[in-house]
Amino acid sequence: MPPTPPAAPAPSPTGEAPAAPVLTKEAEPAPPRVVPVRRTGQWAAAAVVLLLLAMAVNSVVRNEAFQWGVVAEYFTTPAVLRGLGLTLWLTALVMALGFVLGTLLAVARMSANPVLKSVSWGYIWFFRSTPVLVQLLFWINIGALYPQLGLGIPFGPEFLTVKTVNLLGPLTVALIGLTLHEAAYAAEVVRGGLLSVDRGQTEAAQSLGLGRWRRLRRIVLPQAMRAIVPPAGNMLIGTLKGTSIVSVIAVQDLLHSVQLVYHRTYQVIPLLLVATLWYALVTTVLTAGQHYVERYYGRSERDR
Amino acid sequence: MPPTPPAAPAPSPTGEAPAAPVLTKEAEPAPPRVVPVRRTGQWAAAAVVLLLLAMAVNSVVRNEAFQWGVVAEYFTTPAVLRGLGLTLWLTALVMALGFVLGTLLAVARMSANPVLKSVSWGYIWFFRSTPVLVQLLFWINIGALYPQLGLGIPFGPEFLTVKTVNLLGPLTVALIGLTLHEAAYAAEVVRGGLLSVDRGQTEAAQSLGLGRWRRLRRIVLPQAMRAIVPPAGNMLIGTLKGTSIVSVIAVQDLLHSVQLVYHRTYQVIPLLLVATLWYALVTTVLTAGQHYVERYYGRSERDR
Amino acid sequence: MVEIRSVRKSFGSHEVLRGIDLEVRTGEVTVVLGPSGSGKSTLLRTVNHLEKVDSGRITVDGKLVGYRRSGDKLYELREREVLRQRTQIGFVFQNFHLFPHLTVLENITEAPVSALKRPRAEAVAAAHTLLERVGLAEKAGAYPGHLSGGQQQRVAIARALALEPKLLLFDEPTSALDPELVGEVLDVIKDLARQGTTMIVVTHEIGFAREAADTVVFMDEGVVVEQGPPAEVLDRPRQERTRAFLSKVL
Amino acid sequence: MVEIRSVRKSFGSHEVLRGIDLEVRTGEVTVVLGPSGSGKSTLLRTVNHLEKVDSGRITVDGKLVGYRRSGDKLYELREREVLRQRTQIGFVFQNFHLFPHLTVLENITEAPVSALKRPRAEAVAAAHTLLERVGLAEKAGAYPGHLSGGQQQRVAIARALALEPKLLLFDEPTSALDPELVGEVLDVIKDLARQGTTMIVVTHEIGFAREAADTVVFMDEGVVVEQGPPAEVLDRPRQERTRAFLSKVL
């Protein structure tokens, strides 16, 4: 049954205006005009918001305390750009690896296998419990805590021992520490998404003989993405700024590199503004990206 | 049609054993025994996991670098307990207020009203863009940036001016700053949950004449909770530890109070352990709470 | 009671309703028949203002649905007013849309308590009576996910009836029901009609149409092909299309 | 082909299947009738091992569903093996369970491509043929959410057929279809039967049962009350319960 055949009976002589909501009555000559709900309050609110915004922007731009000259001076210095680069690089890797690991953890947590389930539960518990600062210090000081790592019979003799001092450089430590931490949080975000998908979907996929991974990748995850993307966007942006914790192990991210400058020059406000502007720029790009990802996963609903 | 009438025809003479999966065949005397899938690998894995865990615990407990004596000494000192109290208090308030504000923002963001929509978008963008450190420093330094706040005609004369120094104490600043920040993230988490609820649910509620808030509170949010709770748990635990950022404005939370000690005595590892143990304790309680909340919102699926 | 005039509705480039004119008198049962995809569900949804029409006009009880007229202007109604209109209109969705997190009883009492401000005890008593009527008394505490298809459909019917609406829109209310239950639902519908409730019923069961309808409407490809009393439309259809359709009934 | 022996299944304290015995021969169409809540859907689900039985035994093509027998022991099958069994069994769910994020075409090609490892081009061609057959050729690119109820149901049928299974389980495959389409689905089912596909069809349409069935099974409250050729069960039922049920058909 083709839905729009070329010549179908059209019992009403009304003009063709399917786009605009023009209401007509056969007997009347002119259709009445549609007046949308009056939104006086809405417009007033919009005006107030814009005015407040203008005031805020004005007060920021003209406020001398912000020292825009200093901001401009430091905005693209090599040290700041290096910090930015490190922040971006670290964020991208941590986020990607963290979510891969997190998805595996979420699936393990929801599987029927009790071993997988409890290992995943334990992992999430442990890494959510421990402050990331402590985790980073643990890894960087692994030499102090375990002067040597041995391969051998547990509680028995060891065959091979490795001195752990200097095993891991600060960057490696930052990457490992943040990723393991991120994965625990990512696991919960993914699990939340998976929970929101109707069980019938899994059953339908099972009845079609789709394997476990295929079901996950093709049927459940894409539907879960609607619920996953917004908190994942949170995590991405949180990680972007959270990487600054690595400054305790002397890795210079964006925030730390401006802090180093103002510890020397005491120009705290303008230098924090430098970092803030960079963060805002990157966040804006990421927010835009999030918008498109959401649109992609909502495509089957969009024109509904 | 009552589903289980007292005396219904039972064409098969099989014994009544509905609970245990005993398979029978009419002609056969004894039903065959059911053997579950052999999970040798699973048991081996469980053993390995337990062994590794035992080794890890053993090495932690017996490692001298951890200085358990010092840990015990400081574990319940008044300063640490005060810090813990502050952390808990701040976390609870920030989380509660942040989620209330965040839910409103999420609803605004998804509403049809363009003003609400863009204000909410702008809010989320702004507070996700700006590092929380900068926000805290902004609020605490508001005296330097805006020596006086005026009430009057925008860009015109002012009627009333207030000196801003000492307007906000550090605790108030911590609360305001963290809450505003939290709300932006909470908004996205809630929005993710709302997106995961089928549109048909809203339509059904509309067709029953339920008002906007009732629909949200009674129909959509409870279903969204399945997707919201896990990332909200993340946020709660993240906030618990994230409150330590307030140490920059001289508010002493748990982490900061142990840092004060080790800055003085240089016993870094045992004092960080004190904080870690407390965090782990609280996280464990919260994780258990999360479990029950999830069970509550999943109750309609549980015995399925 | 319901007046539908020149209603058109497109999804994208696909025009689903292509000028529908229909009148339903108070206390009458109008049964809408037609092939799959002909726009029956869409039409019901426009009557409840779940879909905005592109052009044309729908009135229920003399009042425009979704608009208020004054002079030659149509003012869009605020959501609150639309919701008030909707409490007068019951809707049984083709795929039920029960609230999965509420028990059967809560599904039914929700609207009377919150939209009509009935006392809870009264609403619960009424709900139990309704459940009795659709044969689900013992499932009051069950969640929709634990019900069979036919049980879910009966809950959806009870939920719509609980508002005691003046107009009831049924989208295939018996698709998941066995012949016995179809008979029972038919009795319910006849009862309601006797009490003055107006009903529009979309169905594929010709037998049901024959028994229940005061008027039968046959739709195809977004237009009303033929309408009239069941005896006429079902037994002596004037249009070729209607005849072809009915000839396939098993 | 299918042998069901003494199958019992409870949900909580509610015993839904209370000792079902049923045999379905290869290439035959078995139609299951029965009131709402009598356990028809549950029975179909146990045949596809979507529900584990509490006791009893089901074999398809001589092989136990979900278990492997050796001596007097029953070994539970691993998931991979269960999935392999399932590709031989097509299932059309009562409420369709289409994949909302995939287009109609993707819904249909998913299983052949990923479970049967067919080349994609071949699967797409086959899907188009199937869509043609159910009258939805032009909806290949649409998402399920944009389809009418009857269109969704036809996609669900096409999806199950795409695996070319030896056994097909239909849970009310025509509930959302108009009489014309019911006739078409009937033709499809007869075609498949001619090609040797075995089918179990749950339905409420007695007319459909009469036309399609080799055997009619009447269930009530979790037991098989009566079974036999349609002419016998439908026209000369021996059990009082069956007679009462059939007398209500409009």
Next chain:
Amino acid sequence: GQGGQAEAGGADKPGTGAGAVSLPTEDVVSGVRKDPAAAKLLPAALRDGGEISLAAGVGSPPSSTYLDDGKTVAGLDRDVSDAAAKVLGLTVRREVAGFEAILPALGSGKYQVATGNFGVTDDRRATLDFVTYINDGQGFAVREDSTLKKVTDLTRLCGLNIATGAGTTFEVTLEENRPRCAEQGEKPYEVRTYAEQGALWGSLQQGRSDVVMSTINGLRHAVDQQPGLKFLNEYQRLDVGLAFKKGTPLAPAFQAAVDHLIEDGTYARILEKWGVTGSALKESRISPPELKS
């Protein structure tokens, strides 16, 4: 501060003057010669020239900072440690690390020596060994319009708001002396400890606090950089040292090396370069008792 790593301490030593970054870059180290007598004190493995790993906490000038390139570590700490290593014939492998990372790593041997403006207190002597190389101390800074007179006794501060760096020796000193206000029948002072110097100095400038207590050298540098503030007075002195694992065999060698630098004038040149000649030591000591006033 002397509380530990400079940035946590809030403020450090004075720089060479106002304005943006104009750090001295004069080379005061390359002229130093090896002193075989001092080198003999080293453990055998290091005696004939070896590599020593050093952790540097970087905070603010003059003790330790980055040059404008954001990579090169400079400051008093660096010059002193480089020069001392040179006296001992050692090469330095310097890694920058945070306070929390440095201390445990000394224990493990990941680092053999650390610089970070570590003040020597009795508490800390129990955990680490120190070789002193400069004498810094506690002092006060106020706004220029402040009416506060020279603080010779902490009871002068009664009733005021005092800001200081978190985890510093100042906090301990202040808390210990706080009850004395009540004993004299005055309102006790309030102590706020900041972990971020932006907030610390902001509080003084806006009047949320009346006095900043910090290291003498750090305060001098900070008031030079910020208009409207002045250095009030010194209060108490404290030794600053290189940090080693407890019981290290390296300490005597480094003590001898620092003494050597004092003798040959390199030490004076370094202090002059960083503008802290007022903080010179007469001789280096190993973990001396805390200086109490």
